[in-house]
Structures are given as structure tokens and as C-alpha cells.
Amino acid sequence: MASQRIGPGRGGGGGGGALHTAFNMLALSWIIISELLLSAHCLKDLKIFVPEAVIMGNAATLSCQYDLEQAALYAVRWYFGQEEFYRYVPREAKPTFVFSVAGINVDLSKSDATSVTLKGVTRELSGSYQCEVSEDAPLFHTEIRSAHMQVIELPKDEPVMQVDKKVIGVNDNFKAVCTVGPSYPPANITWYINGRMVYPTPLQRITQDAFEGSTAYSSLEIYPHSQVLQGFFQAKYQANINLLCEVSILHVFHKSVQQRIGLSNAPPTTISPNLLGLEGSKRYANGDPDNSALTGASQRCCICCGAAGALLLVMATLTVGHL
Structure with a gap:
């Protein structure tokens, strides 16, 4: 089978x-x-550009550069801190959206898919800004970058310098003070002599006080034989130096004030004893060594008294003869 x-x-x-x-x-x-x-094709090379510092009241333009490699853009979003304040969605009939965030005023005429412009920035807008870019379907790839912006309030007054001497000698102490009005952030003050920055040393003391909302202050104290002055005093034809204090706030504000300070190589002067009346007083045992003028007045007084006595004696003799 x-x-x-x-x-x-x-x-x-x-x-x-x-x-x-x-x-x-x-x-x-x-x-x-x-x-x-x-x-x-996908999103790549996302970069954010935010001004490091902008003066209060001015406009600030923030930009976001990216490469979609021919992919479609879905949306660009901008954040201040964690709050979204601007969005660009190209597929919408009205692609731009502005969200209410305290202090932020978006200039729509200067804002698009790659940048956003803020009008009249205030101090409160100092902080971190973020740009978020998303590509369209099918991947919806998203990247985000952040950067910091500082809003600066400038001082209202010009810097002022004060010096305790207009001429200094090789053995003199010297002090200068530079001040500038309140600013945000506080100003930084730097000292220069003949274009060379002065650094603090034991013989070149620099102090600085700068607090938010108050005047910025810096003092420079130079002692004899300081490094910064030695070369100038040794130079045969150096008659003076140029002292300058520079006031700066980040890279957007620079002001300076300067003074000419004379250099004296003459030895310390001594006052002649004759100018103090000491020479004249030595001629008198009982004279006043501390006041030649007073001693001279006593001599004139004695001479006047002697002349008056002689005149009285002559008149008395004539009177007796007449009798």
C-alpha cells in the first residue's frame, strides 16, 4: 500500500x-x-544672536539663524526667561503672534521668521532669552538656544577728578580721586599715567567703591619711589605727566577725564634763618629770637626815648641859664 x-x-x-x-x-x-x-532634510546649525548690552530706552534686535536643509519650517518661538512673548508660524494666515509679557514691546514691522525687535527696552528686561525652532512634519525636529542680554542705565553726570597736588616731587605722596554718578550696572574706573595702566602695588594703592544706585568712586594713592613714577623722575626732560581716569560700563560706555601733573626734581627747600629773624636776634643778648620784627620795634622805641631825654635836658639847661 x-x-x-x-x-x-x-x-x-x-x-x-x-x-x-x-x-x-x-x-x-x-x-x-x-x-x-x-x-x-532636517534642522541644523541653530545659532542665537542677542546683544550683550543695550542702552536703556533703545531698541534691541534678537536673531535666530538656522539651516532647514529644504525642510519646511513649523514655528519659531521666543522666550524671556520661561515666558513666550513672540511666535512665528508660516502656515498660519497671520504668521506672527505676540504674547503679553511685562515690559516687552515687540516691533512687528521689524520681526519675522529669523529675528524679533524690542522697542524701548527697560532695566527689567535684563536676563536670559531663548529661541526655539521646530521643523514641520513628519519629524518635527526641534532645537533651542539661549543667550543673556544686559540693559544699561547710563550715568547722568560726567566723571570728575580731584588731585591733592598739581606738582609733585620725588619724595612726595600723591592722591587723586575719580567719581561718576549712579549707573546700572555700576561703572568701572581705571587709572592711566601717560597712557599706561596703573596697577595696584604696595606703593600704588587703588581703591574702588561701586554699588548699584550710588556714585562710583575710585582713589589712587602713589607713594615715593613707586614703580610707575620712577622712570618719569629719572627722565631728564620729563616736566609733567598726564593722569587719566577712564569710566566704562561693559563695551557700550566709555568716558574719561584727565589732568596734567608737574614733576619737580628740585631738592627740598630750606628757609633762610634771616627770613625767620634769627640772624638779627643773635646781636642782642636779651633779644627775641622768635620775632625779629618785634625786636626791631623795641630798638626803635629805645632810640626814640633817648632822643626825647636829650631834648628835655637841653631845655632845662637853657631855662636855668636864663634865670
């Missing part, structure tokens, strides 16, 4: 073939998707 194959055995073999086919289809799909992902 001829043998026959059992049906279920053939069916089991068919099930194994279907599983193998499904696995192959899954692998092929994964390869296709991977190829699509690798070849797809």
Missing part, C-alpha cells in the same frame, strides 16, 4: 514559511525607513 503524507505536517511547514516572510517584510520596512531618515 502506498504511503501518504499527513496533512498537518504540511500545514506546519506552511506556517514556518509565513513567519519567515513576515520577518523579511519587517526587515525591509526598517531598511526603507532608515534610508528615508538618513536622506531626509
